[in-house]
Amino acid sequence: MNAGKVAIVTGGVTGLGRAVVERLSNRGVRIAIVGITEELGRETERSLQEQGRSVVYYDGDVSDEEAVSRVVSEIYRDFGRMDYLVNAAGIITRAPAKSVQKEDYQQVLSINLVGGLLMCQAVYPYMAKDGGGSIVNFGSMLAHYGSKNLISYASSKGAVIQMTKCLAVDWAEDNIRVNAVSPGYIETQLSAGATKDPVFKERILSRTPQRRFGRPEEVAAVIDFLLSDDASFVTGVDIPIDGGLLAGDPVLYPPAAQS
Template sequence: MEKRRTAIVTGGASGLGLAITNRFVEKGYAVAIVDIAEEKGRELVHQLREKAADIHFIAGNVADQEQARDIAQKAAEALGGIDILVNAAGIIRRTPAAEVRDAELMAVLQVNLNGSVFMCQAVHPYMKQANEGSIVNFSSMLAHYGSENLLSYAASKGGIVQVTKSLAVSWAKYGIRVNAVSPGYIETPLSSGATQNPKFRERILSRTPQGRYGKPEEVAAVVDFLASPEASFVTGVILPIDGGLLAGDPMLYPPATPIA
């Protein structure tokens, strides 16, 4: 009998993290959802247990290194091991670059960059012992080109690129693969205020070869592939999910603020 796969999804109670949680549940994975939104997370688990019994919620702040270790320990105990980690937790702040202050910069870096590093470190002993594991981090289009008013976010997502490559090289000998995705413009409830704006929509879609926004389920499918044995010879990759936006002429990259 094939071993049931186990996964931690940080930020798994909403947005793209929720889409990944749903994908994993549909595939029959045992899943630990990690989120600071405790009420939302527990309600989600209650709903999903109608589809799958082996799903758990762990409240915690990934930006705290000790909490990250505690999250991994609880997940390993609940799931019986950790095959997959998806670092989907993140925050965004929009401020003109000259006005970014220490508190904002540190808050965004702490969650998006440090939190991903801390969770990678936290699952490492379990994956190393098993001599296998797959980690998928979340970067962004802003790791590949500049945009106004998102300095803190861009710095955090650019850092994810190098963290992913460094860990892929460092941990390959332990059977651990580390990859990242860079989502483009994805339609989610959180992004709808921008994506449904007619001027914004026209500007973005005119620069996207596929001529449409992405769907959360499309991001989840790519994450699932990278996490799966089908991608067993793939590590250190930063994979855009953007309808071809980054493949186009750099002079056409929009100055508008990205959603993901």
């Protein structure tokens, strides 16, 4: 990862997006965070700038095409280059498939899928003009198997993986690499309920060969690699970061041996 390069991170104020911002800015990358929580975004900006990191927050809704075009052009104007994009912005809703509302389904798709595409399209001309770039989209383990009451989220993430592959093929000639990551159960605010519920936690761990939750910094480290020149011949792939969950037998593993 070369110091001085510029990365846009959507959803970079909290959770896994924030971990990516922390990782990249610590390595000298200049960061533009795009989000819709301006007060928290400005607080994040001030906190990291006080640590000597180059981080600027931009308020923008990734599902709004005009807002995306505006904010990306502002970022290029302010930073003078555009090397990396990490699409971490996303929402999750839960509803039975038989009763999920069209409006709710479309909202999830508009942010998780369409928002990612709009950001990719917006950065494309700048990256292509300047000789290339690297993009990482957020998939999910739920892109790879079905789950009860999560049809909207799982649909959006499955489509993100296919979008990633298509963009990788389309833009390879422009030296723009596009990859994805599919995090499993990671210790974030989103998973706090699972980590506090001993029954549900054991159900998760029983399906995870490494028998633990992942850490946000472990996800950020993989994204760091995919963005960097160390991954210069890697494009169109999705990397699970799940402690072996997707690799294992879907039948629950035996309880861990007691010492």
